[in-house]
Amino acid sequence: MEWHFLIYSTIILLPSLIFILRHSKSSKSNKLPPGPIGWPVFGHMFNLGSAPHTTIAALQSKYGAVVWLKLGSVNTMAVLTAKAAAELFKNHDLSFADRTIVETMTTHGYHTASLALAPYGPRWRVMRRLCAAEMFAGKRINDTATVRRKCVEDMLTWIEREMDGNPGEGVNVVRYVFLASFNTLGNLMMSRDLVGPESEAGFEFFGAMKRVMTWSGRANVSDLFPWVRGIDLQNLKRRAGRDMGIAFGIASGFVEERMMKRGDDGSGGKEKDFLNVLLEFEGESGKLSQKEIIIFILLSIDQESPLEEGPLPTKMEWTLNPLTISILAGVILLVIFVLPKKSSGKRPPGPKGVPILGNMLQLGDLPHETMHNWRKTYGPVIWLKLGSINTMVVQSSACAAELFKKHDLPFADRRVPDVLTAYDFNQGTLGMNQFGGHWRVLRRLCSMEFLVNKRMNETTELRQRIEENMEKWILEESATSKGTGDTGAVQLSRFLFLMAFNLVGNLMLSRDLLDAKDPESREFFDCMNKILELAGTPNIADYLPYLKWMDPAGMKRTMKRNLSRTMRIASKFIQERLTDRKAGKFQEKKDFLDVLLEYKGDGKDGPDTITEKNVNIIITEMFFAGSETTSISIEWGFAELLRTPRTFNKLREELDRVVGVNRRVEEKDVENMPYLQAVVKETLRLHPALPLLLPRNTMEDTTYMGYLIPKGTQVLVNAWGIGRDPEVWEDPLSFKPERFMQSNVEYKGQHFELIPFGSGRRICVGFPLAHRVVHLTLATLVQAFDWDLGPGVKPEDIDREERLGLTLRKKNPLYVIPKKRLNL
Numbered sequence: 001m002e003w004h005f006l007i008y009s010t011i012i013l014l015p016s017l018i019f020i021l022r023h024s025k026s027s028k029s030n031k032l033p034p035g036p037i038g039w040p041v042f043g044h045m046f047n048l049g050s051a052p053h054t055t056i057a058a059l060q061s062k063y064g065a066v067v068w069l070k071l072g073s074v075n076t077m078a079v080l081t082a083k084a085a086a087e088l089f090k091n092h093d094l095s096f097a098d099r100t101i102v103e104t105m106t107t108h109g110y111h112t113a114s115l116a117l118a119p120y121g122p123r124w125r126v127m128r129r130l131c132a133a134e135m136f137a138g139k140r141i142n143d144t145a146t147v148r149r150k151c152v153e154d155m156l157t158w159i160e161r162e163m164d165g166n167p168g169e170g171v172n173v174v175r176y177v178f179l180a181s182f183n184t185l186g187n188l189m190m191s192r193d194l195v196g197p198e199s200e201a202g203f204e205f206f207g208a209m210k211r212v213m214t215w216s217g218r219a220n221v222s223d224l225f226p227w228v229r230g231i232d233l234q235n236l237k238r239r240a241g242r243d244m245g246i247a248f249g250i251a252s253g254f255v256e257e258r259m260m261k262r263g264d265d266g267s268g269g270k271e272k273d274f275l276n277v278l279l280e281f282e283g284e285s286g287k288l289s290q291k292e293i294i295i296f297i298l299l300s301i302d303q304e305s306p307l308e309e310g311p312l313p314t315k316m317e318w319t320l321n322p323l324t325i326s327i328l329a330g331v332i333l334l335v336i337f338v339l340p341k342k343s344s345g346k347r348p349p350g351p352k353g354v355p356i357l358g359n360m361l362q363l364g365d366l367p368h369e370t371m372h373n374w375r376k377t378y379g380p381v382i383w384l385k386l387g388s389i390n391t392m393v394v395q396s397s398a399c400a401a402e403l404f405k406k407h408d409l410p411f412a413d414r415r416v417p418d419v420l421t422a423y424d425f426n427q428g429t430l431g432m433n434q435f436g437g438h439w440r441v442l443r444r445l446c447s448m449e450f451l452v453n454k455r456m457n458e459t460t461e462l463r464q465r466i467e468e469n470m471e472k473w474i475l476e477e478s479a480t481s482k483g484t485g486d487t488g489a490v491q492l493s494r495f496l497f498l499m500a501f502n503l504v505g506n507l508m509l510s511r512d513l514l515d516a517k518d519p520e521s522r523e524f525f526d527c528m529n530k531i532l533e534l535a536g537t538p539n540i541a542d543y544l545p546y547l548k549w550m551d552p553a554g555m556k557r558t559m560k561r562n563l564s565r566t567m568r569i570a571s572k573f574i575q576e577r578l579t580d581r582k583a584g585k586f587q588e589k590k591d592f593l594d595v596l597l598e599y600k601g602d603g604k605d606g607p608d609t610i611t612e613k614n615v616n617i618i619i620t621e622m623f624f625a626g627s628e629t630t631s632i633s634i635e636w637g638f639a640e641l642l643r644t645p646r647t648f649n650k651l652r653e654e655l656d657r658v659v660g661v662n663r664r665v666e667e668k669d670v671e672n673m674p675y676l677q678a679v680v681k682e683t684l685r686l687h688p689a690l691p692l693l694l695p696r697n698t699m700e701d702t703t704y705m706g707y708l709i710p711k712g713t714q715v716l717v718n719a720w721g722i723g724r725d726p727e728v729w730e731d732p733l734s735f736k737p738e739r740f741m742q743s744n745v746e747y748k749g750q751h752f753e754l755i756p757f758g759s760g761r762r763i764c765v766g767f768p769l770a771h772r773v774v775h776l777t778l779a780t781l782v783q784a785f786d787w788d789l790g791p792g793v794k795p796e797d798i799d800r801e802e803r804l805g806l807t808l809r810k811k812n813p814l815y816v817i818p819k820k821r822l823n824l
């Protein structure tokens with residue numbers, strides 16, 4: 001007997017005995033069908049075996065056509081012959097028309113709006129009528145014959161393609177049959193193909209629904225002993241809820257997209273499909289809610305999927321309840337924290353923490369600043385315990401030089417936040433990938449084919465166009481503000497972010513993504529923002545990894561929802577490109593998407609091809625690696641210029657001297673503007689977008705500066721603190737670009753007193769792009785507009801308060817009033 005069974009038994013047995021004693025009299029007074037004698041409490045639960053339908057059918061020979069069973073405390077009648085079934089359906093259908101709902105299906109209120117599970121009543125009747133009259137009516141089925149033909153033709157094409165790609169190998173026909181039937185339903189429901197054979201969103205959707213079905217198919221203690229439902233002993237409902245949530249997220253994307261297309265007055269999106277029927281339907285109790293519509297869709301397109309997906313968790317990992325996990329966790333914590341451990345070497349000094357949480361609560365909202373302050377007491381290398389995570393912080397240029405020059409390799413792995421492990425996202429990325437073959441391939445593709453100087457030179461006009469768009473948006477926004485009686489002030493960071501986002505989008509996909517009128521690009525943008533926010537929010541699961549399974553703050557679940565939407569949209573871009581390429585339509589100039597799709601490995605290091613899922617991930621990653629970092633650096637730089645009008649005027653003078661006012665500043669001008677270059681360096685010294693770089697992780701035990709740093713230590717390099725080190729920088733807190741005028745210090749990872757882009761193997765790969773955009777945009781803002789800070793606002797009122805998420809933002813965004821300066 002498994003040990004946790006004892007716990008289940010005590011919880012279950014006591015109420016069961018009470019229940020049996022209470023009900024034993026009444027149950028004997030009625031005549032029930034015959035059946036085998038069961039065990040006390042558990043009834044026939046353990047007699048059913050792995051194929052209950054066969055076991056129960058065999059009872060007929062001994063007990064007759066109708067058999068009575070007790071499954072835990074649940075009375076169960078089995079009807080075993082055609083005659084008994086006829087009697088039931090013909091004469092007693094109404095009394096038997098309700099459903100027994102398994103507990104897992106009550107998650108997200110699924111059972112209440114599902115046609116198959118809803119209680120027999122008026123609501124069910126409405127749904128049934130809708131289905132019979134609109135979806136499966138003979139006329140509608142006839143009208144959609146061409147759709148089915150197209151889906152079958154697609155299926156044949158996919159099969160042929162796989163045969164051509166793998167001559168002599170077998171083809172998994174069932175997979176394609178399934179995809180075709182899934183798309184047929186998708187077309188009937190929503191006039192769209194839901195999947196292609198390589199679609200990750202479809203795959204994710206099937207995976208989620210298949211898992212829901214698996215959890216629902218498991219024998220669940222909650223179904224057999226309803227009084228323990230609240231505890232969800234096997235965590236089945238919780239797991240079904242998680243997976244249903246994923247499917248909900250994807251399906252709700254389809255519905256929202258249609259709602260946007262239809263518009264507020266319902267005039268758009270006139271497809272004759274079931275989704276429009278549901279959206280237009282108005283019964284006695286009003287319109288269907290979005291949730292009811294989504295459940296309808298899930299129910300309609302849910303089928304047993306034969307597609308492969310990640311293995312289902314089947315073992316102890318998830319079979320424990322919170323109570324038993326707490327006991328286990330207590331024991332683990334005792335072993336980890338309370339029992340003394342032998343120290344295996346000298347560690348750097350650091351502040352004393354509290355048991356279990358270590359130094360976590362001492363870090364405050366701005367950990368880089370707290371750590372910088374600790375330097376006075378503990379020196380330039382400090383040791384922290386963040387929960388159970390060993391953490392080393394490097395805080396001086398000399399120690400950073402020692403790390404990047406002598407120990408870069410053992411420190412080249414990454415520590416990955418739990419939220420970024422959703423959908424194995426980290427494993428497809430460049431920035432969060434383990435140091436190894438896959439990372440090397442992506443790094444090579446990025447630095448040689450995408451973010452390489454040659455390509456940057458070819459795309460100067462693109463950046464010029466996007467800068468001009470930004471100028472236009474800023475003026476339009478200001479005019480709108482004035483039109484409503486406001487001052488005309490604009491939140492600059494918004495436009496900087498849009499500019500950077502479109503820039504990265506164009507370089508990767510050769511298209512503007514942020515067209516305010518396109519609902520899909522808006523959704524993409526919103527989800528991307530949410531992902532950035534989540535990735536930067538502290539998560540208890542990162543510090544106490546044994547709580548990861550629980551996702552205590554629910555952050556990974558939210559991340560999954562947003563990632564799945566983003567990746568669904570990105571997957572469309574990829575599909576479009578694949579279709580074009582198949583039809584012989586190729587881009588005039590290859591972009592990054594082409595590079596990723598065309599990649600073929602050398603069979604030695606890294607993958608043979610980059611899967612569609614990983615193409616999708618790397619595209620998503622580049623958006624959030626490139627947009628936020630670049631735009632906040634520009635905002636900080638511009639805020640510093642406005643705070644110190646002397647520097648603003650000096651830069652303006654340089655611009656007027658080198659460029660004049662009869663043309664816009666261009667990238668080629670930058671090399672002739674040393675003061676502009678100094679402004680950018682000074683900005684990145686004081687305000688590195690990633691103040692602690694991206695966390696590294698040690699791959700092996702390493703002796704560093706006389707300390708033994710064990711494998712698995714998180715390593716943070718405080719670039720923010722290093723940039724403000726009074727031993728290196730005179731008057732470090734002042735914004736003085738002049739300090740760089742006579743200096744050869746650069747930020748390319750060779751001068752360790754200035755490392756806003758990091759250094760070593762994992763230095764920022766986007767450097768060539770960021771370098772150009774930050775210079776060009778700052779120069780554009782200074783050249784193109786005169787700026788008013790608003791009534792009564794003085795330069796010194798512009799503050800330097802910080803807010804740390806994934807990046808170090810300006811806490812109070814800059815609001816300024818632009819006045820067009822150039823007449824171009």
Ligand code: HEM
Binds near residue numbers: 757
């Ligand atoms: C001013 C703008 C930017 C700053 C300050 C910045 C800063 C950084 C830093 C500090 C790192 C970590 C380096 C390390 O661990 O040593 C990094 C990594 C990275 N950055 Fe940037 N970045 C910027 C712009 C960009 C852009 C525009 C892109 C791409 C479009 C980009 C893509 C990446 C990627 C993919 C990595 C991970 C590299 C790896 O792990 O191999 N960054 N960046």
